[in-house]
Amino acid sequence: MKNFNDGNNDENYEEFTGVAEPTSRTVVVPGEVVASGDDFLAGEGARKEGSNVVASRYGLAEKVGRVVKIIPFSGAFIPRRNNVVIGRVNDIVHSGWIVDIDYAQNGFLPLMESPRFVNKHEMDQFLAIGDVVAAKVWNVSPKGIDLAMKGKGLGKLEGGFVFRVNPSRVPRIIGREGSMINLIKEKTGCNVTIGQNGWVWIKGNDIDSELRTRRAIEFIAEKVLVSGLTEKMEEWFSKNK
Amino acid sequence: MSAMNLSNLTKNTLNKMFALGKRFDGRKLLEQREFTVEYDVSYKAEGSARVKLGKTEVVVGVKLGVGEPYPDSLDSGNLMASGDLLPLASPRFESGPPKYNSLELTRLVERAIRESHVIDLKKLVIKEGEKVWTVMIDIYPINDDGALIDAASIAAMAALMQTHFPEIDKDGKIDYDKKTTKKLPLLENTIPLSLTFYKLGDSLVVDPTREEEEAADGKIVWGISHYKGKEHMIHSAQKGMDAHLSTDDITEMMKNLPKLYDDTLKKLKKFLK
Numbered sequence: 291m292k293n294f295n296d297g298n299n300d301e302n303y304e305e306f307t308g309v310a311e312p313t314s315r316t317v318v319v320p321g322e323v324v325a326s327g328d329d330f331l332a333g334e335g336a337r338k339e340g341s342n343v344v345a346s347r348y349g350l351a352e353k354v355g356r357v358v359k360i361i362p363f364s365g366a367f368i369p370r371r372n373n374v375v376i377g378r379v380n381d382i383v384h385s386g387w388i389v390d391i392d393y394a395q396n397g398f399l400p401l402m403e404s405p406r407f408v409n410k411h412e413m414d415q416f417l418a419i420g421d422v423v424a425a426k427v428w429n430v431s432p433k434g435i436d437l438a439m440k441g442k443g444l445g446k447l448e449g450g451f452v453f454r455v456n457p458s459r460v461p462r463i464i465g466r467e468g469s470m471i472n473l474i475k476e477k478t479g480c481n482v483t484i485g486q487n488g489w490v491w492i493k494g495n496d497i498d499s500e501l502r503t504r505r506a507i508e509f510i511a512e513k514v515l516v517s518g519l520t521e522k523m524e525e526w527f528s529k530n531k
Numbered sequence: 532m533s534a535m536n537l538s539n540l541t542k543n544t545l546n547k548m549f550a551l552g553k554r555f556d557g558r559k560l561l562e563q564r565e566f567t568v569e570y571d572v573s574y575k576a577e578g579s580a581r582v583k584l585g586k587t588e589v590v591v592g593v594k595l596g597v598g599e600p601y602p603d604s605l606d607s608g609n610l611m612a613s614g615d616l617l618p619l620a621s622p623r624f625e626s627g628p629p630k631y632n633s634l635e636l637t638r639l640v641e642r643a644i645r646e647s648h649v650i651d652l653k654k655l656v657i658k659e660g661e662k663v664w665t666v667m668i669d670i671y672p673i674n675d676d677g678a679l680i681d682a683a684s685i686a687a688m689a690a691l692m693q694t695h696f697p698e699i700d701k702d703g704k705i706d707y708d709k710k711t712t713k714k715l716p717l718l719e720n721t722i723p724l725s726l727t728f729y730k731l732g733d734s735l736v737v738d739p740t741r742e743e744e745e746a747a748d749g750k751i752v753w754g755i756s757h758y759k760g761k762e763h764m765i766h767s768a769q770k771g772m773d774a775h776l777s778t779d780d781i782t783e784m785m786k787n788l789p790k791l792y793d794d795t796l797k798k799l800k801k802f803l804k
Contacts, residue, residue, distance in 0.1 A: 378535050390535050390536065420537075420539040451541040451545070452540055452541055497544075497551065497553060501557075
């Protein structure tokens with residue numbers, strides 16, 4: 291079975307040591323001094339100016355250990371190496387598939403990434419135009435974005451449906467070390483894969499539980515400013531049976 | 532919505548869901564979203580309205596001008612609708628010459644209004660054969676989350692009902708800064724609206740969201756009103772997209788159309804001034 295992929299975790303929580311608890315989150319605007327002193331390092335969405343850590347984005351500032359990072363409220367998806375993305379096959383070319391990953395550039399999935407042998411003349415037997423894949427960003431270069439499909443939870447997605455949330459909400463939906471997404475999976479019994487590009491794939495045993503999962507995820511995506519969201523979600527699940 | 536095209540997965544699931552009578556937002560298949568109407572959104576227009584139907588948002592402005600009548604209708608005023616699908620409304624829309632969908636939007640809104648004869652064009656004559664009023668309906672989609680045509684027709688009617696003539700002197704010069712209390716001559720109790728049925732698989736839906744609209748195979752846009760406050764009357768119809776529609780589909784639509792129209796009208800009447 292396809293399971294929650296590890297790619298989501300190491301992208302967002304590589305700096306999380308598991309020892310330091312995050313301090314409370316505060317709303318910051320670009321240019322605001324979030325922390326001062328040489329004890330702090332600038333994480334994503336922040337920069338160092340002298341000894342101050344200054345916000346570059348509008349969002350929630352979070353201190354995890356020494357690192358100050360900002361979870362932006364909005365913004366486009368920018369692919370990085372090892373991001374898990376959900377894309378749609380847009381075209382088939384002689385050496386692979388062109389995959390729309392909801393970025394200015396398409397991704398390229400080489401034929402070699404197919405888990406089984408694919409006849410060069412019948413590539414649509416494996417992935418046809420309009421099919422959806424979960425893939426990992428292998429390389430980002432000016433020439434293009436290369437995708438890979440070897441890994442746990444990656445591959446062609448079959449059954450269920452995909453929908454989009456704001457990509458900047460993806461870390462919240464996954465939660466600290468996957469706490470939120472595990473809660474959702476546990477409560478609904480659905481399989482969920484979240485791409486860093488904001489596309490979410492849901493597959494469950496029946497349509498009702500899939501719809502409930504989608505509502506839960508959209509509920510989280512709306513609530514950016516709420517703290518203690520995991521507890522709120524437990525409440526939500528008891529209310530929305 | 533983003534620019535990624537609809538996937539086979541979602542289309543198949545929607546097909547199955549519709550067969551079970553379910554939708555992503557929990558509505559029934561023939562249930563419309565709630566909408567709100569705001570007036571006087573444009574300072575320059577003679578009448579304007581903004582309609583928010585779910586996340587779909589349309590602004591319509593009505594502008595009155597003076598012009599020559601068309602040679603084939605010397606005794607009546609002119610009516611025209613224009614507009615374009617602005618790139619601001621959806622990542623699907625590009626700027627450039629109007630394409631099929633944008634022409635369809637303006638044309639269907641105009642046709643529903645024109646063919647219902649709600650605007651008494653004969654009363655718009657200033658000097659027969661020489662000078663008549665021209666009613667220009669400008670449609671600006673602000674956000675597209677499906678059912679743009681339906682939302683635009685609601686906005687167009689709301690704006691028309693708010694339209695006041697500007698002041699005009701003997702030479703026919705218009706002073707747009709001075710509005711009179713004279714309203715546009717509209718037929719009483721006739722409010723034409725367009726209602727669109729979409730078909731996916733064997734199911735019919737109304738008021739789709741963006742993703743549902745993209746999944747659909749066929750549609751018919753109906754222009755319907757309570758003509759002069761009496762029976763329901765269909766003024767216009769246009770079939771769109773590829774799928775075939777059966778007699779049963781049309782029968783089903785005819786069964787539900789009056790009720791859907793009445794519901795929409797009831798909601799609209801709450802906002803009428």
